[in-house]
Amino acid sequence: MKEFFFNITWIIPVFPFLAFLIIILFTQGNKKLSHSLSIGSMVLSWLVGWGVVFSAIATPHLGEHPIHKSVPWFETGTTTFNIGYWIDPLMAIALFMVPFVCLMIFIYSVGYMGYGTDEVDPNYSRFFGYIALFATGMLGLVISENLLTLFMSWEIMGLCSYLLIGFWFEKNYADPNQITPRQAGLKAFLVTKIGDLFLVLGILYLYSQAGTLSYADTLFNHEFLVHLAETPALPIFGGWSAASAIALLIFGGAVGKSAQFPLHVWLPDAMEGPTPVSALIHAATMVSAGVFLVARIFPLLNIVVELEHNNPTMGVIAFIGAFTAIFASIIALAQNDIKGVLAFSTISQLGYMIAALGIGAYVAATFHLITHAFFKALLFMGSGSVIIGTHHTQDMMQLGGLRKKMPKTFWTFLAGGLALSGFPLITAGFWSKDEILAHAWEEFMHYGTASWPFFVWLLLTIAAFLTAFYTARQISLTFLGKPRSDHADHAHETPNTMTFPLIMLAFFAITLGWVGIPEEIVGQGNNWFHAFVGHEYASTPLSIPVILLSSGLAVGGLGLGWLVYGRKPLEAGQMDPLQKGMEKIRLGWLYKAMQKRFYFDEIYEAIFINGFIKLADIFYNFDYNWVINPIVNGVGAVTRGISNIFNKFDEKIVDGLVNFTGLSSVKLSDLGGITDLKVVDGIVNGIADVTGWIGENVFRPIQTGKVQNYLLILLISMLAIIGIYLVY
């Protein structure tokens, strides 16, 4: 049975791809057939995928001996590129998450896109085609055997994110400053492309060093990794090793895809897409791909740490992650859009994972990757359910009091929210986040307070508190109190196709964490997750202060949030208490900045977009106003000036001289006249003529505007170069 599943692993992404082709090519007209195909293909992928996962779990020593098979795809020159699949623990746990969450989201989409109602989307079938293609990309990325197919899948997802974020491309808003779906799609595509550029560079660099891109020969080949760590990188990277240069370049790709600090701007705007897309792309899978990639190249990072003690690579990664975590959670405090909060929460949690990888907590990062995917998909879909239930109200200030009206949504959302804030002991989020914090704590203990692990730990801890606070704020504003608008007052529970996935995911959001409970609590050797994924890395020892601290932070954050928002529910039109409080202590500007996302979009527009326009202006002016044209004009003016001077000279001095000689000597005047005419005038006119001639016949003809002239000059120059080469 195991062999059977390991032999058909390649078929997992094939199902949704076939569904995509059939939907796009043939069944655009039939909504029911389209979603049946899409969901059916995903069910098949899910069954095969979990078959592979449980087979992998049952295989001992999978970590040391990954199973991989490949066939030659194409050869170019002397290299053959393979296409195949790779089964190891990281792939297995990602494969546990991806098809299941995708399936839940697909089912949810049936309700969200209004199947069977009057509001059904006109492009319903196409939506299911696109998300099937998206699932193809993600599954292909998870199972791929080398970096080339990984990159291909990566780009398929990039394309799908563009198509899906801009799915409602016809939508326009009255406010010209509000970003429209098609602009959001373009933005997401372009910003992630910046990261992809680094990824391509990293892959090419790796290829130039290894001559192959398969995992077996590069990332999981210890000798090669050591060789890479001992090779100095290109001069442009300073004194680093090739390994750290490659790792940082590939990390650049993850920064773009996982919306880390400098390139995070696309993710909040991507909420313009339909909510299932937000859940699919911006919570569960695509953004996880970046973390997955960094986890994939973890052997490379590990070797860098082992062999080079002062290398900044890991520090950079950890710091970017930690900074993103706290930065995004601060912004999330002041967002009023129900999806906006979740968007920044996603950025923040991804920062957690990246930071965890940066401090070497590989197991904790992958653990958080999985648990986060479940509860964040749950939260997004819950918010989508709220949006549908209240007729497209997204502003939390307009909501409230939905607890009774949408009970299923409320309880599942509560479960997700508790998991996100890390409610102690029972939720999945608690165990995964705790493991990251514990690892950071350990590092900090090891290096002391004057080192970057301390700052990472500090930032992550504060972020944990803020996370709990804004979660409480969101739940209170949305579900508690009294309705603050008509839409919220007339809210209704959503159909079963939407609540069923919520319940399924809520189950996992609570229970999934239990596989990773530290061994000290449940007994020796029972941290099953660590044993499966990362037995080669030392496990993090249980640290009571950290557990207490993180429990305290979570409960404290939730409690504070409830105190501020839940105890005295907001009335309609009332100001956010947080804003009120901050204005009281003269921090209103900070709240404003948080609401405006610290003005990053504006800054980027000012620097990059306007910068490029300025640069183009400069080039234009360089050509037309400053340099080229003035030179041409200047040459003309100078020659004219020179001839004027000679003219003056002629009129004033030479004529005077001639008159003088004429007056003084009649006899000589004839001779002098002749001399004057023939010689002096000749010289003067000659100089003027020569400069004029040069202008007319040398400078002007060069600028003929005739392409053949230019070609001829090209030929002559080439011949001249050959001549020089031959002579010397």
Place this chain on the structure above:
Amino acid sequence: MADLINLIENWLENLILGWGASQELTLFILQALGSVLVVIICFVIVIALIWVERKLAGRIQDRFGPNRAGPFGIFQSFADIIKIFTKEYITPEGAEKGFYNVAPVLAIASVLAIWAVFPFAVNVLGADIHVGVLYIVAVGSFGILAILMAGWSSNNRYSLLGASRSVAMLISYEIPMVVSLLVPVLLAHSMKLSDIISAQQPWWNLIVAPLAALVFLISSMAEIGKAPFDLLEAESELVAGYHTEYSGMKFGMFYVAEFLHQYTVGALITIFFLGGWGGPLAVQWPILGFIYFHFKTFVVYLVISWIRLSLPRIRIDAMLNLNWKFLIPVSFINLVAVAIADRVMLEFSVARWIYVGIMFGLNIFILLVSLFLAGKASPEVERETFPANRPVAVPPGTESK
């Protein structure tokens, strides 16, 4: 006696070698003789064909055809030859002399050049080159050049219009023609004409690939520019198209080239789809192969004549639609399907008769499906409906009640 042609060749070779000529020179002389022989045979055949064609046209159109010169009018062609040789050569004013005179020669040469690679019998063939099929297609393109030359140099609007139409038509119909030619190449796994013929010995390609044969027949009928595709010389629109201004033997050369081209197409269909010289005892008796070859070619020639005499001319947009929207897609789909089926069945090494049966079924299936789709896609034409008792010309004595 069995191998008459090679017998004569060997005798001639020994004779010339006996006169003291070198090996190379002998080969050269023999090849030159062979070429001349082929050309002469071609012209003789054309003389016969003209008579057959006119007789056939007469019978189909319910008249007698030539019946004065000799028994059954058999000498009519010779009379025409004499007349055409004695006519005045007229060169229109403003014509470009050089091109005007070269065009008819090029027209006939482009057809004759195709005959260089034909295998007439098992060992009787001019040049057996690796790229025989490509050669045929390539050389055929000189014909277009000749038409363009004639049309341009005549200094006549009608001629130029005919030439322009010919380019649009011939170039577009070359695509399905070449693609359907690729099917026999694919089945024989070779572009050599001799390989293609020997590959289809028990089972002709007409059975293995009937759809390709049909597409090739239609597109090559367009290539020769005869009805129903005779737009380049449509009398009612363009006088006589590109050869409006030609007279005398120059016109005669175009005329001969046209007939010869039709016969050549018959030969091509014979080679690619009807098993070439294949037939009972053809391997042992090459002379029989020679006869089979020309017999099959003649039959195909008659079929083409029959079609062209029965169908009216097609409008130019309909003709281009037929090509771009039907023949080209169908031929490509056919090529891909045949390639896949061939590969799969070779992989499983099925028996020959199953292979042929599946191929035949596949071809017919594609044809029916594409016809069905084309029928669905074609626009509904509003036809004028006449009253039931509309006045029509009725032969006397057969009035209905």
Place this chain on the structure above:
Amino acid sequence: MSIPLSWFLVLAAALFSIGLYGVLSRRNAIGILMGIELMLNAVNINLVAFWRYIDPIKMTGQIFALFVFTVAAAEVAVGLALVIAIYRNRDTVVVEEIDLLKE
């Protein structure tokens, strides 16, 4: 094989130079295109000659000639379309008169 390689190369060089002259001196845009075709043909002669004389076992030379054919076909199609478009717009095919950028 009695002809040395260099003869073919010289033939190709001559063809190339003639084509270059055509490109540089024709006023008609289509004439220039014809010159370019001659130059491409010269390159192909070189490729096939090198294939025959230096490495006849592998088919690299012929395959590159094929790619040159492809490029030539694409170039002629686009080039002629451009010429015809320019002719429609500006009523001329004389390249010297197509110097909008100068004005």
Place this chain on the structure above:
Amino acid sequence: MVPVLVFAAISLVTLGGAIAVVTNKNVLHSAYFLVLAFVGVASVYVLLEAPFIAVIQVLIYIGAIAILIIFAIMLTRRLMSKDMEERNQQWIWAALGALLLFGVLGWLVYNANWPVIEAAVPKEPITLMGEELLSTYVVPFEIASVLLLAALVGSILIGREKDQESRSAE
């Protein structure tokens, strides 16, 4: 002796045709001389024992490119009056440059030391070529197909007449 004579004849045809292409006053005549030059080049390929390339040369260059060029000339013929100068003012410099280039190339060819080997042509050149095209050169092969598609679409877009609305708008 015979190959040399054949080579001489072919070179004469090719170069003569080429020279006629670039010097003939009538562009249409030039185009037909271009056909002649192409035939010469095809014969060179036959001489080099590359019949496939020769046939492809005839098929593509004569069957497609030359006919397209002739067609384009006919479409733009209104401006080709007989008395129009066919060469521009810089032709003498162009001729000198081309001659010089020929000299340089000839000198290079004469002085280079080519690693010529004596080997027979493969028995099944077309099969070999197909295999190499689909293995070693598969990426350029695919790119070439994309290039052709792009050229097809591009030339249709460039060459088609403007539709009725935009024309009436002018």
